[in-house]
Amino acid sequence: APAAPAVQAGLPEIKWRLTSSFPKSLDTIYGGADVLANRLRAMTDGKFDIRVFPAGEIVPGLQALDAVQQGTVELCHTCSYYYVGKDKTFGFGTSVPFGLNARQMNAWMMFGGGQQLLDEFFSNYNVLSFLGGNTGVQMGGWYRRPIKTVGDVNGLKIRIAGLGGEVFARLGAIPQQIAGGDIYPSLEKGTIDAAEWVGPYDDEKLGFYKVAPHYYYxxxxxPGPAITFFVNKGEWAKLPRLYQEAFRAAAHEANVTMMASYDDKNPQALARLLGNGVKLQVYPDEIMRAAYKAAFELYNEEAGRNPAWAKIFIEWDKYRKSQNAWFSVAEASTDRFLQSTR
Amino acid sequence: APAAPAVQAGLPEIKWRLTSSFPKSLDTIYGGADVLANRLRAMTDGKFDIRVFPAGEIVPGLQALDAVQQGTVELCHTCSYYYVGKDKTFGFGTSVPFGLNARQMNAWMMFGGGQQLLDEFFSNYNVLSFLGGNTGVQMGGWYRRPIKTVGDVNGLKIRIAGLGGEVFARLGAIPQQIAGGDIYPSLEKGTIDAAEWVGPYDDEKLGFYKVAPHYYYxxxxxPGPAITFFVNKGEWAKLPRLYQEAFRAAAHEANVTMMASYDDKNPQALARLLGNGVKLQVYPDEIMRAAYKAAFELYNEEAGRNPAWAKIFIEWDKYRKSQNAWFSVAEASTDRFLQSTR
Structure with a gap:
């Protein structure tokens, strides 16, 4: 980076590489990185040029954080919770079971202290984080056969990763780690019983409804998974201040536009899926309550052995309760009424 | 504006004035204009300098649009629905009764065609529009006495403006237009029976709970009122392209951060209000259904006499139904469960 201020020297040329954890085919979630890169180029006459690489071109999707930490690339666009294998605390950066919805996640991160708590944790990995999208609450997966009781979960082979998988395991399920492209044949052959992916718009593309027609929610x-830009700390420090400011604004844009884009596309996709005979099923309350209990047992156990988790969990849990108390008033009653009148 | 590209000549100095429709005391909604202005200064080393004026300093709050239309100022931060007296179609730019929630409004505006439909209408007023915030669904106002039936609304003097006031009038209420500072004494003396303002965080400051303790929702x-930046079309056209791009990003930031800020502050304010003896009351379903019926009668009547309204209403109503169908699935079931477990 040049020593002279940008305003005197003209805008300096900066080229960064971004590795995405997503394939181009998931256009909405992948597209968040394009929103950032396109806006930054447009604001700087092309001088701050972030080139976006799909998962697998530089490093595999689940190694995006490592690539940024080690300086292979300057930044990535990923889900923090892909890295719960390193430390469960990464879960809070995206979503944990029964956690915050999309609006609550923004509130916690931007004004409730979440960003500071997480960045303190992320600094151990040599990165800074910026909110870079949200999918809204996802769907609950595709099942070959309906499930009615907690007993039906026992022995179930379900494709699900991370903390959601751990909660399912506590109910007796056998979580499976399967790459996106292998899910369909596994469901078709019956080597797995169920699989979760994203929501109607992304799920529709993979055609799961043909082999596992019970679509749970x-x-x-x-409940409100955030997508994150991780930036290498050293590279961020070298960035001219004007570009840092531009980056912050463009990341906000990626955040709000991804949520809006999913909200625009999901209703249309769900209508098409229902037209194709998909059977929409709600998780039985018995299973929801058992999963909720198992999740918070897991959280409290983790708090007893992992100080990083404990520090964030205590604050996050207070915030969650306060948010749900408020959302149960005007927002819930409005939504309930509006949905009853359509 | 200079003829040479910004990148060669250095960034040009542009000074704009923004008139807000809000007083500084409503710090969160007023603050959306500061978010825009501060980010633009930071991204341009102070060269694109928007000075923000509270309501009343240049023009009264409800004349902000006129000031932009006539070129008195380059832009304003206001609610489109303040101008339904000119044309009811302005309602769609903010919120109409039983309309879109905050996320749905973003989806419609950004990806559902709302922005294009509205900008075609707004161009009659010599302005372009940019989303610049949202409060989330507001509270339903402060009442001196509880209301239980549609009959209780008859003759009720309630401080409420715009289309909400028209719907109340169809139920027999007598809507009152009263400036913010005059609401408290009017409620205290009983010259009005009820008053709506914003939500817990803003309402708390005016102390209504002392004289009208029944807080309806x-x-x-x-359901999801958007705040808008209106920019004079000629001034926008003169803006260097790089500044137009920066403006778009900063407006997105103002949009998403205002919603998050309200979501952060409202739970705390509601808890304090409840601690002060506020009686939380839900609008009886009978009143909600009567208001919904009256609202859509009004919309259909307006569609019959106002082509501008009709053009937007038809598209908006289709979008609304599709959105509510989708939000009734995963989002509603998640929120309902999470709120039941707090």
Whole structure:
């Protein structure tokens, strides 16, 4: 980066590489990185140029954070919770089962202290984080056969990762880690019983409804999953201040536009899926309550052995309760009424 | 504006004046204009300098649009629905009774065609529009006495403006137009029976609970009111392209951060209000249904006499139904469960 202020020297040329954890085919979630990169180029006459690479071109999707930490690339666009294998605390950066919805996640991160708590944790990995999208609550997965009781979950082979998978395991299920492209044949052959992916718009593309027609909701393990830009700390420090400011604004844009784009596309996709004979099913309350209990047992156990988790969990849990108390008033009553009149 | 590209000549100095429709005391909604202005200064080393004026300093709050239309100022931060007296179609720019919630409004505006439809209408007023915030669904107002039936609304003097006031009038109420500072004494003396303002955080400051302790929810006349930046078309055209791009990003930031800020502050304010003896009351379903019926009668009548309204209403209503169908699935079931477990 040049020593002279941008305003005197003209805008400096900066080229960064961004590795995405998503394939181009997931256009909405992948597209968040394009929103950032396109806006930054447009604001700087092309001088701050972030080139976006789909998962697998530089590093595999689930190694995006590592690539930023080590300086292979300057930044990535990923889900923090992909890295719960390193430390469960990464879950809070995206979503944990029965956690915050999309608006609550923004409130916690931007004004409730979440960003500071997480960045303190992320600094151990040599990165800074910026909110870079949200999918809204996801759907609860595709099942070959309906499930009615907690007993039906026992022995169930379900494709699900992370903390959601751990909660399912506590109910007796056998979580499976399967790449996106392998889900369909596994469901078709019956080597798995169920699989979760994203929501109607993304799920529709993979055609799961043909082999597992029972489409459950909600995806209680991710009520408002945030997508994150991780930036290498050293590279951020070298960025001219004007570009840092531009980056912050463009990340906000990626955040709000991804949520709006999913909200625009999901209703149309769900209508098409229902037209194709998909059977919409709600998770039985018995299963929801058992999963909720198992989730908070897991959280409290983790708090007893992991100080990083404990520090964030205590604050997050207070915030969650306060948010749900407020959302149960005007927002819930409005939505309930509006949905009853359509 | 300079003829040379910004990148060669250095960034040009542009000074704009923004008139807000809000007083500084409503810090969150007023603050949306500061978010825009501060980010633009930070991204341009102070060269694109928007000075923000509170309501009343240049023109009264409800004349902000006129000031932009006539070129008195380059832009304003206001609610489109303040101008329904000119044309009811302005209602769609903010919120109409039983309309879109905050996320749905973003989806419609950004991806559902709302922005294009509205900008075609707004161009008659010599302005362009940019989303610049949202309050979320507002509360339903402060009442001196509880209301239980549609009959109780008859003859009720309630401080409420715009289309919400028209719907109340169809139920027999007598809507009152009263400036913010005059509401408290009017409620205290009993010259009005009820008054709506915003939500817990803003309402708390004016102390209504001392004289009208029944706090109703939801504010069904504004499920997700958007705040708008209106920019004079000629001034926008003169703006260097790089500044136009920066403006777009900063407006997105103002949009998403205002919603998050309200979501952060409202739970705390509601808890304090409840601690002060406020009686939380839900609008009886009978009143909600009567208001909903009256609202859509009004919309259909207006469609019969106002082509501008009709053009937007038809598209908006289709979008609304599709959105509510989708939100009734995963989002509603998640929120309902989470709120039941707090």
């Amino acid at each position: 909600p995806g209680w393990w991710e | 939801p504010g069904w006349w504004e």
